[in-house]
Amino acid sequence: MKNQSITDSHLRSLEEILRKQRAEILTNGKTLRLDFNIDKNELLDEVDMAIADIERGMKMRLGNRESLYFRKVEEALLRMKNGTYGQCLQCGGSIGVKRLEARPTAELCIDCKESAEKAEALNAEGRKHKSLGELVNFKA
Ligand SMILES: [Zn+2]
Known part of the structure; x- marks a missing residue:
């Protein structure tokens, strides 16, 4: 193209x-x-x-x-x-x-980048929650 x-x-x-x-x-x-x-x-x-x-x-x-x-x-x-x-x-x-x-x-392109970033953010969010959970468990 x-x-x-x-x-x-x-x-x-x-x-x-x-x-x-x-x-x-x-x-x-x-x-x-x-x-x-x-x-x-x-x-x-x-x-x-x-x-x-x-x-x-x-x-x-x-x-x-x-x-x-x-x-x-x-x-x-x-x-x-x-x-x-x-x-x-x-x-x-x-x-x-x-x-x-x-x-x-x-x-x-911006569309593909945005959807890639969204997917990445979701992954990062998942990891964050996981480590936060571990932190809470550790404190408790
Ligand atoms: Zn694209």
């Missing part, structure tokens, strides 16, 4: 954001600070590296949160390369430019 709502210039600016975030993680590890002194040619080459290779290295240097986010950035860049960027992974619909600008790594 061709995504009509996202233009080439949008794609380019989003790609730029993703590449910067990617470079930040790569160069700074745990400190996510902006660094504009990045060699762009070097970054282009890095995109072609196998994700598995990068991840192996990342796991050694970064915490789980960073390597998870790095993976999301990497996958978003790959989707741009494949021409599937901006499509919801679940329903195939358009994610929408506004949402992508707010969150360039978005994988789901």
